[in-house]
Amino acid sequence: MRRTGKKAGNLNKDITKPKRTEPTLKQYAERVKILHAIDRFILENKSPEKIAQATISNLRKLITCKRTSVVSFILEYDEARVLVADGDGETKLKPGDLIPLELFGDMDKLSRGEINLVKDLKKISNPSHAVKALIEEGIRTYINIPLISRGELIGLLNLGANAPGGISKQQMEISQEIADSLASSMELARLLDKVMKYQRELKRFSSKIIEAQEMERKRIAMELHDEMGQAMAAISLNLGALEKELSPGIKASVKETLTDSRKLADDAIKKVRELAFSLRPTMLDDFGLIPTLRGLINKYKPRAGFQIDFKASGFEKKLGAEVKTALYRVVQEALNNAVKHAQAKKVLVHLENNGKSVSGFIKDDGRGFDSNTVLYSDSPEKRIGLIGMRERVVFLGGSFNIQSSLGKGTEINFNIPLTNLTNE
Ligand SMILES: Nc1ncnc2c1ncn2[C@@H]1O[C@H](COP(=O)(O)OP(=O)(O)O)[C@@H](O)[C@H]1O
Ligand SMILES: [Mg+2]
Numbered sequence: 001m002r003r004t005g006k007k008a009g010n011l012n013k014d015i016t017k018p019k020r021t022e023p024t025l026k027q028y029a030e031r032v033k034i035l036h037a038i039d040r041f042i043l044e045n046k047s048p049e050k051i052a053q054a055t056i057s058n059l060r061k062l063i064t065c066k067r068t069s070v071v072s073f074i075l076e077y078d079e080a081r082v083l084v085a086d087g088d089g090e091t092k093l094k095p096g097d098l099i100p101l102e103l104f105g106d107m108d109k110l111s112r113g114e115i116n117l118v119k120d121l122k123k124i125s126n127p128s129h130a131v132k133a134l135i136e137e138g139i140r141t142y143i144n145i146p147l148i149s150r151g152e153l154i155g156l157l158n159l160g161a162n163a164p165g166g167i168s169k170q171q172m173e174i175s176q177e178i179a180d181s182l183a184s185s186m187e188l189a190r191l192l193d194k195v196m197k198y199q200r201e202l203k204r205f206s207s208k209i210i211e212a213q214e215m216e217r218k219r220i221a222m223e224l225h226d227e228m229g230q231a232m233a234a235i236s237l238n239l240g241a242l243e244k245e246l247s248p249g250i251k252a253s254v255k256e257t258l259t260d261s262r263k264l265a266d267d268a269i270k271k272v273r274e275l276a277f278s279l280r281p282t283m284l285d286d287f288g289l290i291p292t293l294r295g296l297i298n299k300y301k302p303r304a305g306f307q308i309d310f311k312a313s314g315f316e317k318k319l320g321a322e323v324k325t326a327l328y329r330v331v332q333e334a335l336n337n338a339v340k341h342a343q344a345k346k347v348l349v350h351l352e353n354n355g356k357s358v359s360g361f362i363k364d365d366g367r368g369f370d371s372n373t374v375l376y377s378d379s380p381e382k383r384i385g386l387i388g389m390r391e392r393v394v395f396l397g398g399s400f401n402i403q404s405s406l407g408k409g410t411e412i413n414f415n416i417p418l419t420n421l422t423n424e
Contacts, residue, residue, distance in 0.1 A: 314353035342366025
């Protein structure tokens with residue numbers, strides 16, 4: 001028998017008689033049922049704690065035992081964490097308790113998948129404090145069954161009973177079978193948990209990037225508008241004043257140069273305003289999404305070389321700032337792409353807000369592209385625009401889809417749920 005400490009004492013369980021003496025068939029059916037229950041828990045994406053809890057409560061239907069617990073190992077800290085502990089009567093063991101691994105005795109033996117069985121605690125010479133505590137709790141026999149997944153010892157299923165030596169071969173078999181299933185489901189749950197955490201982190205990260213990008217655009221837009229725009233407005237005013245001050249006898253070429261310079265300054269002011277607007281359309285906050293999109297489309301029309309059919313419905317309902325910005329950026333990038341790459345004759349921009357979600361598409365009849373090659377190529381820098389659109393939509397809990405093939409035009413579809421958004 002192994003060394004046991006205070007806490008391990010609480011862990012150690014043993015097994016007495018099978019609950020049922022009915023034919024094996026019935027027990028077999030019970031076993032299958034339990035394994036199915038565990039599988040269901042994995043499919044329902046439960047945590048290792050919940051899977052362990054469900055396993056134990058099912059196991060107790062098959063085997064009478066005073067105490068059961070499941071611990072999972074945190075090998076890097078040489079500790080085990082209690083996932084679940086229950087049974088008849090009091091136990092000091094609580095979920096979340098940490099137990100030093102050395103208290104589980106021969107780890108090599110457990111790592112090899114061998115069960116640790118103590119038939120009678122009272123027969124141990126020099127019992128440790130933990131063993132004494134176990135005996136005090138009324139436990140006489142206990143068993144530690146290794147939970148092994150992909151060749152690694154990841155935890156233990158511990159059972160304790162109040163009769164010495166009361167463990168049959170059949171009970172061992174049942175517990176072992178349950179332990180095997182428990183091990184793989186716990187591992188799967190742990191992996192799933194890790195993947196989901198990673199996914200959440202990625203989502204947070206991309207939202208931070210989008211946020212930072214918007215902030216930076218806003219800052220540059222304001223700088224352009226307020227600093228450059230104002231300075232150039234002053235230059236234009238000065239030039240205008242000079243024009244008026246010119247004496248009638250001045251050379252015509254001087255007057256022409258002055259007028260020309262003023263016009264250039266006025267043009268530059270216009271360009272700076274446009275640039276500031278495209279970087280950060282303040283109209284979005286001031287006038288709402290649809291007027292801003294109309295403004296954007298009107299600007300595209302003269303140079304686009306294609307017809308734009310814009311339809312929007314349901315937008316009298318209010319939208320959050322994040323959704324408005326995302327929609328604006330998606331339409332802006334899709335139109336940019338149509339101008340840059342599509343050589344289209346017609347582009348449809350249709351948006352609909354039904355109060356529950358905003359859906360829409362941007363479809364051109366241009367030359368299209370091989371979306372599989374572009375979207376899955378190894379050079380993400382070649383599809384930053386497309387990725388950016390998708391990120392914005394997906395970040396808001398929506399779906400995004402691009403369909404394009406050579407000669408057949410391009411269609412972008414998206415749907416953003418509004419319930420999620422109001423919560424964010
Ligand atoms: N509407 C479109 N029509 C044709 N090709 C497109 C269209 N949209 C995107 N593409 C193709 O997909 C590539 C990636 O698009 P994008 O990520 O927006 O990057 P960029 O516009 O900076 O090239 C483009 O270079 C182009 O080859
Ligand atoms: Mg682009």
